[in-house]
Amino acid sequence: MSRFYLSCLAVFLVFLSVASAATVTIKVGDGGLKFNPQNATVNKGDTVFFDWVGTVNHSVIRSDAPAGSCMPATDLKAISTAKMTGNATFVIDGQDPTIWFYCGVGQHCQNGMWGVLKMASGSETTKASSANRISGGLSLGILMVVGVATFLF
Secondary structure: OHHHHHHHHHHHHHHHHOOOOOEEEEEEOOOOOOEEOOEEEEOOOOEEEEEEOOOOOEEEEEEOOOOOOOOEOOOOOEEEEEEOOOEEEEEOOOOOOEEEEEOOOOOOOOOOOEEEEEEOOOOOOOHHHHHHHHHHHHHHHHHHHHHHHHHHO
């Protein structure tokens, strides 16, 4: 009977130990010709979710530096084509310490509709994701102790 409870505890701890990346939501057209937030800090593995909330067409296009340059990146395609509603997502691969983007519709970028995603300084983790990893490691350690105890008893 005690093996059953230890096995259930082990399965429960496995579910607790799963650490997930964060989702960073950027509202497109929130308050006019804006990305909200305009600047965000991201980590490798995070998902960036662009959510259209305005009432006019907008797009999301990656740009080369500097911020607000309003020129498409030379080696990358648009994150999203022009549209009025919907969303677009992409996952941060950690290859670029900074990702610049802008709206390519009309003069939106020239009127301030651009944004910047920066990798967290010093590492690929923020305090929140570090806490998740520490929690996951602690759960894994507890799981190992429970597993050993199961075989001993």
